[in-house]
Amino acid sequence: MDGNEQGVRFEGRVVLVTGAASGMGAAIARQVAAEGARAVVVADVNGDGVETVAKELTAGRAVPLDVADAAAVDAVVEDVLREHGRLDVVVHAAGVDDPQAKQLIADALVEGRPIEVTDRLDDAAWRRVTRVNLDGTFHVLRAAVRAMRPVGAGAIVVIGSSSAFDTPVGYPHYAASKAGVHALSQAVAKEVIASGIRVNVVAPGPTETGMAARTPEVLRSGFADPRVRPYATPEEIADIALFLASEASVNLVGAVLLANGGRFTA
Numbered sequence: 001m002d003g004n005e006q007g008v009r010f011e012g013r014v015v016l017v018t019g020a021a022s023g024m025g026a027a028i029a030r031q032v033a034a035e036g037a038r039a040v041v042v043a044d045v046n047g048d049g050v051e052t053v054a055k056e057l058t059a060g061r062a063v064p065l066d067v068a069d070a071a072a073v074d075a076v077v078e079d080v081l082r083e084h085g086r087l088d089v090v091v092h093a094a095g096v097d098d099p100q101a102k103q104l105i106a107d108a109l110v111e112g113r114p115i116e117v118t119d120r121l122d123d124a125a126w127r128r129v130t131r132v133n134l135d136g137t138f139h140v141l142r143a144a145v146r147a148m149r150p151v152g153a154g155a156i157v158v159i160g161s162s163s164a165f166d167t168p169v170g171y172p173h174y175a176a177s178k179a180g181v182h183a184l185s186q187a188v189a190k191e192v193i194a195s196g197i198r199v200n201v202v203a204p205g206p207t208e209t210g211m212a213a214r215t216p217e218v219l220r221s222g223f224a225d226p227r228v229r230p231y232a233t234p235e236e237i238a239d240i241a242l243f244l245a246s247e248a249s250v251n252l253v254g255a256v257l258l259a260n261g262g263r264f265t266a
C-alpha cells in the first residue's frame, strides 16, 4: 500500500484497540493512527505500557482495562461514546499465554520425555486463560455491538490464533480458548451483519511479540523452519487486521484469516 492510500483509510474514524500496550495491539494502534484515525483509544491491563504507546500517537488516549472485567469494558466503551459520539472500529488484541505450561513443554522436550501438562493444569491456570481470552472477547464484542448497532455500521477485528487449528501438545487451555474465540466471533458476525457491523478474525501463527519472548528457546527453535516464513512481525499482523477493519474487506464477514507464514493450511 502506498503512502497516499494509507492516509485516508481510517480518516475521521474513532478506534478502540485492546491489548495495545505491546506486540500486535501496539502495532495496530500505531498504524491506525498513522492512517488518519481521529481518535485511537488504547486499552490494556498494563496501564503504564499503554500510556507510553498513547504518547507516541497523534490522537491517542490510554485507558487501563482488564478485559475479563465486563463492567470495566462497558465503561470504557461508554466513555468513548460520551467523548467522541461514535465508535467505528474495535480491534481486540488483548490475550494471555501460559508461561508455566510452556515451561513444562520445554522441559519435556529438553529431557526427551513425553509432554504431560493436562493432569498438572490447575483450575486457576484454566480460568485465567479462558477468562481473559474467551470471556474477554465476549465482553469486548458485546460492548462494541451495543455501541455500533444503533448506528448501523462498524468493523470489529479479533485476534485469534493458529493454535485453534493445529492444537499444540501441552497447551489445551490456550487452544480451547482461541477455538472459542473463533466460534464466538463467527456466530456474532453472522448475527450483526444484518445491522451493518462486520466481525472478522485474524489467526496468527508465531509472531515476534512480548508473548513470543516468554516462549522458552527450545520451543522457539521448533518454529524455526527454513521451508516457511520466520516469526511474523507485529506489523505484518497489523496489516492484516487493518485490512479487515477497512472498507477494502467489505465482503468479508465472519472470516478467520490464518496468517501463519505457510506452516500449515486450514
Ligand SMILES: NC(=O)c1ccc[n+]([C@@H]2O[C@H](COP(=O)([O-])OP(=O)(O)OC[C@H]3O[C@@H](n4cnc5c(N)ncnc54)[C@H](O)[C@@H]3O)[C@@H](O)[C@H]2O)c1
Residues within 6 Å of the ligand: 018, 019, 020, 021, 022, 023, 024, 025, 043, 044, 045, 046, 049, 065, 066, 067, 068, 093, 094, 095, 096, 097, 132, 136, 159, 160, 161, 162, 163, 203, 204, 205, 206, 207, 208, 209, 210, 211, 212
Ligand atoms: N505472539 C504470538 O505468537 C501469537 C500467535 C497467535 C495469537 N496471538 C494472540 O495475539 C494477541 C496479541 O498478543 P501479542 O502476541 O501481541 O502478545 P503481547 O503479550 O505482546 O500483547 C498482549 C497484550 O495484551 C495485554 N493483556 C493481557 N491480559 C489483558 C487483560 N486481561 N486485559 C487487557 N489487556 C490484557 C497485555 O498486557 C499485552 O499488552 C493475543 O490474543 C494472543 O493470544 C499471539
